[in-house]
Each structure stands twice: as C-alpha cells, then as structure tokens.
Amino acid sequence: MSLAHTILATLGSESYSGYDLWKKFSQTSKYYWQATQQQIYRELGKLEKEGAIISELIPQEGRPNKKLYQVTDKGIEKLKTWLLEPAEPMSIREELLVKVIASRLVSKSVILQEIERHRQIHLQKLSEYKEIEQREFSDISQLSYDKKCLYVTLRCGIRYETYRIEWCEEAISLLSEEADK
Amino acid sequence: MSLAHTILATLGSESYSGYDLWKKFSQTSKYYWQATQQQIYRELGKLEKEGAIISELIPQEGRPNKKLYQVTDKGIEKLKTWLLEPAEPMSIREELLVKVIASRLVSKSVILQEIERHRQIHLQKLSEYKEIEQREFSDISQLSYDKKCLYVTLRCGIRYETYRIEWCEEAISLLSEEADK
DNA sequence: AGCTACATGTAACGAGTTACATGATTAT
C-alpha cells in the first residue's frame, strides 16, 4: 500500500521517470522502503490510470525515450488523506530467527557463523550510514524541514543497524556457551 | 518462503493442527514471524502435497474434527537443506518513515502525534516482553539449548522495541524544534 | 440473545520477486 504513497511523495518535489525513481529508491529511500524496477513501473501504471499522476514523453537522442511523471491535484489529495490515517507498526518477519529456532537440526557452528555473517553485513551498512551522516548532516541546526525529515529516516537506519549488531553479539554469546546440547 | 520452514520447525517437536499452529504463531512465534490462519492452512496444504508433512484426522465429539500434522523425513531434509543456505537480511519497509518524508503536506502536529502513538504501542509491547523474560527466563544458565534459542528470539523482540522507542523519541525531538518550516 | 473459542476451508485481490525481452551508448 505504501509504495504508491512513497512514489507520490517523491514526485511531490520533482518530476521523475520510472528509472529515476528506481535509482532514488536504491539510494536515499533505502532506509525505509525498498522496491524493484518492476514494482515501480507497475505502480506508476496504476497511479496514472487512476489520475494521481500524469506522464509526459521526453524524446531523447542516443538514449531511449523517457516518461517524466508529475503528481496531479488528485494525487496530492490522495497523499493527504493517507497521511491523516493512522499507520500500524509493521509486522516482523525475521528469517534469521526462524533459523535460530530450527537450528538444533544442524551443528551449532552453522547458526553461529550465519549470525556472525549478518553482524558483518550490518557493521558494513552502519559505517556507510555514519559516513552519510557526517557528510550531509553535520550541522543539524541549519537544516530545512524537508532535510530534517530525511535525517530522521537516516537516524532510523543507524539505530536499526546498531540494534541488529548488538543482538547478533548477544545471540552469539548466549548460544556459544557450552552448557548443554 | 520462511513460513513453510517455520511450520516445519514447529512441527519438529510436536504434532499440531492448523488451528493450534495459528495460536502458537500468535503467541510464542510473534517476535519473529507473523501469519494469518489462512496463510497457515494454505501452507499446510502445499506442504502435505509435496510430502513434507502428513496429516491424521482426529474425530472429536462436540467439537469440529481436527487434522493433526506431523513432519516426514522428507520434511526434515527440506528444513536441513534450508538451514545450510545463507539468509539475506530482511528488507526494511517502514510506513511511518514514508509518512515522515511526506509530512510537509499536513500540519506538523499530525506526524508528531502519530510518532507518539507508535511510541506508546512499542512501550506496551516492551513491557509485555520484559514480563515474559522475568517469568520464563530468569535463570538463563539453566536453560536447555531449545529454550535458549527461544530466549534469543525474545531478546531480539526486546531490543527491537527498545530501538523503536528510542527512535520515536529522537524523531519527536528533532521534528518539534521550531527552527523553520 | 449474543459473544468467544474451537476448527477448517474457498475466493479474490494486492504486493513482492524473478525471469524474460529489447536495444542503444559509453567506458574499460
């Protein structure tokens, strides 16, 4: 449900093509929403059909033509309505935890190594996010409201990766104790 | 993909009916995987078709008959194979963050109140989880491996709710500053 | 009389994933 709204919100400040949106989603929106190219194209098609956005065909030389999308008044209204509705906390689906639960079927080192691998991935992402924080949000008192919102999403990403790393460490420590099994 | 594996893992220790599984999922599995009754029945149907589980019809008086499911050797093999494959970190989809990004379209108090509402929900869940921790996992040195795994998932839930609460507080503080807008 | 718990299912739809298809330009 939110992909449509994320697209509308993104198109609110600037026109984008499907491809541009996909790149944006892979960059700045990645802390809070992920989408594949196909999902984006499908959603753009739906939104245009219902009149929330309109497209303009931009012929390009040397490159494939592109469709630039813009939000309509109807699209803005749709977004506003949605903003006023409460959002439920997202449901949790943690594949790694399912593996932990089932892990007695394989040797203990399998799950311990897998958790350690995840720890490394989260460490990597955390350092990446912290770099962005230093580069782009060093002086938070000077930020516009829009930039502040972006910063808030980045902070969420930073806190998320931190929580994951800490959990991985706790899990490794708890599960590697040689008490029984 | 993991729902099937969660079911197999759960049936590994004991036989359950679809209804029993659903209740289990609403109770002890809720920190890491959520599923509706319908999803569970559909998945049980698929798993039985492929021979990973078998059912036994238990006639009951006064109550509807039930189907008790058991894992087969084939099911155990399926689980083991899956356990040895690496799992990717789950993708993040945070509706609340999408709302933050789009929030300049409505008055600031709308988003602030929504974040505060989420903070309350997470506070509620955290205290619930901490109660379970005290009640069932007070002496962790005495736990069996299986119980320890359960504890690890509970710790993940506790850390998750904590991270969420802290982020909500930071977001409220950052966004309520009267710098500009 | 109405609600909750028990118990299983079908149908339809919405959202996410993966594979396939096309084709030019630019950089290595």
Add this chain to the structure above:
DNA sequence: ATAATCATGTAACTCGTTACATGTAGCT
C-alpha cells in the same frame, strides 16, 4: 570484446491480506 548504464516493459509465480462460509459448545 564485454560489461555497465540508460530506459521501459510483459509474464508468471509466490506470498500476504481480507472477506466470506459453516457449524458446535460454553459462557454471560
């Protein structure tokens, strides 16, 4: 040569959600 980037799309499939359908037992 070949890989990456730009650019848009179709098709098939899986997974998640919501609504509908049925029926008993026990509690308030």
